[in-house]
Amino acid sequence: xxxxxxxxxxxxxxxxxxxxxxxxxxxxxxxxxxxxxxxxxxxxxxxxxxxxxxxxxxxxxxxxxxxxxxxxxxxxxxxxxxxxxxxxxxxxxxxxxxxxxxxxxxxxxxxxxxxxxxxxxxxxxxxxxxxxxxxxxxxxxxxxxxxxxxxxxxxxxxxxxxxxxxxxxxxxxxxxxxxxxxxxxxxxxxxxxxxxxxxxxxxxxxxxxxxxxxxxxxxxxxxxxxxxxxxxxxxxxxxxxxxxxxxxxxxxxxxxxxxxxxxxxxxxxxxxxxxxxxxxxxxxxxxxxxxxxxxxxxxxxxxxxxxxxxxxxxxxxxxxxxxxxxxxxxxxxxxxxxxxxxxxxxxxxxxxxxxxxxxxxxxx
Amino acid sequence: xxxxxxxxxxxxxxxxxxxxxxxxxxxxxxxxxxxxxxxxxxxxxxxxxxxxxxxxxxxxxxxxxxxxxxxxxxxxxxxxxxxxxxxxxxxxxxxxxxxxxxxxxxxxxxxxxxxxxxxxxxxxxxxxxxxxxxxxxxxxxxxxxxxxxxxxxxxxxxxxxxxxxxxxxxxxxxxxxxxxxxxxxxxxxxxxxxxxxxxxxxxxxxxxxxxxxxxxxxxxxxxxxxxxxxxxxxxxxxxxxxxxxxxxxxxxxxxxxxxxxxxxxxxxxxxxxxxxxxxxxxxxxxxxxxxxxxxxxxxxxxxxxxxxxxxxxxxxxxxxxxxxxxxxxxxxxxxxxxxxxxxxxxxxxxxxxxxxxxxxxxxxxxxxxxxxxxxxxxxxxxxxxxxxxxxxxxxxxxxxxxxxxxxxxxxxxxxxxxxxxxxxxxxxxxxxxxxxxxxxxx
Ligand code: SF4
Numbered sequence: 001x002x003x004x005x006x007x008x009x010x011x012x013x014x015x016x017x018x019x020x021x022x023x024x025x026x027x028x029x030x031x032x033x034x035x036x037x038x039x040x041x042x043x044x045x046x047x048x049x050x051x052x053x054x055x056x057x058x059x060x061x062x063x064x065x066x067x068x069x070x071x072x073x074x075x076x077x078x079x080x081x082x083x084x085x086x087x088x089x090x091x092x093x094x095x096x097x098x099x100x101x102x103x104x105x106x107x108x109x110x111x112x113x114x115x116x117x118x119x120x121x122x123x124x125x126x127x128x129x130x131x132x133x134x135x136x137x138x139x140x141x142x143x144x145x146x147x148x149x150x151x152x153x154x155x156x157x158x159x160x161x162x163x164x165x166x167x168x169x170x171x172x173x174x175x176x177x178x179x180x181x182x183x184x185x186x187x188x189x190x191x192x193x194x195x196x197x198x199x200x201x202x203x204x205x206x207x208x209x210x211x212x213x214x215x216x217x218x219x220x221x222x223x224x225x226x227x228x229x230x231x232x233x234x235x236x237x238x239x240x241x242x243x244x245x246x247x248x249x250x251x252x253x254x255x256x257x258x259x260x261x262x263x264x265x266x267x268x269x270x271x272x273x274x275x276x277x278x279x280x281x282x283x284x285x286x287x288x289x290x291x292x293x294x295x296x297x298x299x300x301x302x303x304x305x306x307x308x309x310x311x312x313x314x315x316x317x318x319x320x321x322x323x324x325x326x327x328x329x330x331x332x333x334x335x336x337x338x339x340x341x342x343x344x345x346x347x348x349x350x351x352x353x354x355x356x357x358x359x360x361x362x363x364x
Numbered sequence: 365x366x367x368x369x370x371x372x373x374x375x376x377x378x379x380x381x382x383x384x385x386x387x388x389x390x391x392x393x394x395x396x397x398x399x400x401x402x403x404x405x406x407x408x409x410x411x412x413x414x415x416x417x418x419x420x421x422x423x424x425x426x427x428x429x430x431x432x433x434x435x436x437x438x439x440x441x442x443x444x445x446x447x448x449x450x451x452x453x454x455x456x457x458x459x460x461x462x463x464x465x466x467x468x469x470x471x472x473x474x475x476x477x478x479x480x481x482x483x484x485x486x487x488x489x490x491x492x493x494x495x496x497x498x499x500x501x502x503x504x505x506x507x508x509x510x511x512x513x514x515x516x517x518x519x520x521x522x523x524x525x526x527x528x529x530x531x532x533x534x535x536x537x538x539x540x541x542x543x544x545x546x547x548x549x550x551x552x553x554x555x556x557x558x559x560x561x562x563x564x565x566x567x568x569x570x571x572x573x574x575x576x577x578x579x580x581x582x583x584x585x586x587x588x589x590x591x592x593x594x595x596x597x598x599x600x601x602x603x604x605x606x607x608x609x610x611x612x613x614x615x616x617x618x619x620x621x622x623x624x625x626x627x628x629x630x631x632x633x634x635x636x637x638x639x640x641x642x643x644x645x646x647x648x649x650x651x652x653x654x655x656x657x658x659x660x661x662x663x664x665x666x667x668x669x670x671x672x673x674x675x676x677x678x679x680x681x682x683x684x685x686x687x688x689x690x691x692x693x694x695x696x697x698x699x700x701x702x703x704x705x706x707x708x709x710x711x712x713x714x715x716x717x718x719x720x721x722x723x724x725x726x727x728x729x730x731x732x733x734x735x736x737x738x739x740x741x742x743x744x745x746x747x748x749x750x751x752x753x754x755x756x757x758x759x760x761x762x763x764x765x766x767x768x769x770x771x772x773x774x775x776x777x778x779x780x781x782x783x784x785x786x787x788x789x790x791x792x793x794x795x796x797x798x799x800x801x802x803x804x805x806x
Pocket of ligand 1: 568
């Protein structure tokens with residue numbers, strides 16, 4: 001049995017499997033399919049879906065709902081992520097479990113609404129003030145949209161932080177054939193809550209304290225200001241430092257746990273292709289089509305950068321090829337890990353996809 | 365968990381207010397405290413959502429639940445909290461600054477009648493940031509950013525939310541003896557409630573404008589902004605409306621539920637192949653492509669479908685390109701199709717650049733009136749008027765696609781018939797497929 005479905009449907013199916021019961025979004029191509037499916041299906045499962053008056057309201061409602069006990073998701077494209085920016089910071093600071101879908105389209109500005117791109121790969125990482133880490137997962141195809149959406153909810157619960165599902169117009173809007181058994185039932189991610197005690201805890205070892213939900217047990221405070229463990233505003237230096245180091249450490253100290261990556265290793269390969277998202281398919285095809293052995297990495301957890309795993313994959317490699325639908329945005333992450341190896345990009349910014357042949361030309 | 369509530373003497377914590385002497389914020393918060401005491405709510409289930417500015421400090425002086433977010437967005441968080449748990453009592457405390465930067469949220473909250481209460485501590489300027497003008501600064505008033513007098517008309521907050529459906533709207537001052545009663549009434553209204561409370565910012569507005577309690581009353585009078593309860597409506601509130609609407613759809617099957625397609629027929633493809641349907645908007649091009657795709661899947665093939673159409677969807681071209689393969693194929697760049705079906709002038713215009721680069725083994729299927737194509741591929745003229753039954757405009761795309769599939773011979777035509785016979789348009793689709801298969805196709 002097979003299905004003929006697009007990424008938007010798979011993302012919504014994944015979200016519902018993960019127990020998502022709150023969605024707010026604002027119409028934008030190519031993410032509107034997710035909004036419309038949520039508006040139709042979420043009420044049928046007892047959840048709440050709402051179209052916000054703008055992107056700022058949409059993510060704001062999600063953050064409020066998440067802190068009152070919902071499992072929340074929102075979806076937009078690059079222009080909407082621009083408007084989410086300040087609230088992404090709030091979700092980081094307030095330690096809110098939240099899934100944000102970015103269906104990338106060609107930018108800058110309005111750009112091409114129905115045109116594919118991978119131009120937001122650095123933007124989602126650095127899209128809010130302060131430079132604190134987020135998690136971003138990149139599905140390569142429709143089946144991956146389902147699995148990684150569920151995983152995004154798991155990571156959001158585990159680390160109490162915004163998790164991006166970084167996808168694109170082609171994966172989300174192109175109906176594709178998928179084996180029906182790709183949609184295996186997945187358990188609803190665990191949620192650890194506490195109904196008494198302080199709402200925050202700045203654990204030096206990078207551990208993540210239980211979630212305190214508003215309306216569940218004792219009074220709960222939430223704040224986006226620099227705060228102590230009781231969520232009261234503070235100017236006490238050591239407390240400020242403990243808070244900020246905690247926000248970074250809880251993600252940075254768990255890279256191995258977050259890492260999702262396929263390594264295609266081949267004996268004798270001296271060239272490694274590193275791809276993510278929609279270009280991953282062309283990377284795998286290039287490896288198959290090549291006359292000489294090639295190695296490849298398909299990075300699904302693009303943030304935090306799986307540095308150790310990438311360094312391991314670089315052993316024995318002297319040339320790295322990074323195909324991307326941008327001018328080399330993720331290549332810089334590879335370059336800083338590659339030492340003196342040659343790192344070349346295969347870059348397409350005309351709104352079409354990269355072919356395996358284009359990648360092979362760069363490996364020669 | 366069940367909680368026994370004994371009436372609290374205060375919802376405040378032990379912290380003293382940080383506000384300047386004479387600032388209106390403290391008295392307003394005292395009236396809020398009185399209102400909460402009178403309502404005898406569980407403090408954990410009362411959420412004070414504070415905005416930014418001096419008023420944004422407010423939540424820290426209460427023993428209730430609290431949410432302190434970004435400037436101007438307090439209403440959005442409050443909305444999310446209320447939607448997630450309609451049992452909570454949600455009170456937003458914001459300044460006049462928030463009504464400017466968050467104006468869209470104010471309007472939408474009123475239109476939605478989300479059951480929250482908004483207290484605007486309206487002191488006619490920005491306090492915390494140094495006395496700049498806000499949306500409510502009266503014309504002519506001196507502020508740090510209007511040294512020659514404000515040139516803008518002040519926002520009538522109450523009228524704005526009132527005419528847009530708010531359940532309860534009150535305008536008053538921090539000096540009102542009965543403010544606690546008004547806050548109780550606002551919280552008790554199931555819809556959106558707003559209290560526009562004019563106050564003194566002793567640090568800035570009072571100093572710059574020799575402003576006073578009398579000045580507040582005078583300014584209200586001059587502007588025609590009357591005090592008192594301005595709107596009081598019997599409204600349901602958004603959460604109740606949502607729950608009622610939801611009742612109508614609960615347990616309906618999910619749109620994203622699996623719709624599986626059996627692989628029950630044979631195909632003869634060894635390599636991936638592409639089929640491009642090029643027609644006009646409104647010509648059912650995409651739905652024809654979908655039927656062909658489902659047919660190919662029934663024949664054990666793996667299909668992806670790329671659609672292209674102008675942003676104004678009801679005009680111009682409509683293109684659907686199917687990539688059909690014996691193995692799963694990753695998404696790739698657009699290539700000249702192996703089989704091109706031309707359905708209209710709009711479609712032909714759009715695909716003309718591709719015609720020259722088609723493979724000599726490729727096929728272009730076109731009706732005789734669109735025969736003027738120059739391409740190395742074979743051109744097969746298919747005349748829809750030669751069908752035994754008349755092919756109407758809505759059926760044309762699927763009929764021509766069926767003729768093309770018959771000519772291409774990629775898979776068992778029984779798969780096409782089976783795909784057509786599924787779904788709500790089975791009759792029309794079957795008619796279109798049969799008419800197309802009956803067409804002479806060279
Ligand atoms: S600056 Fe103005 S608003 Fe702020 S506390 Fe002082 S008087 Fe009140």
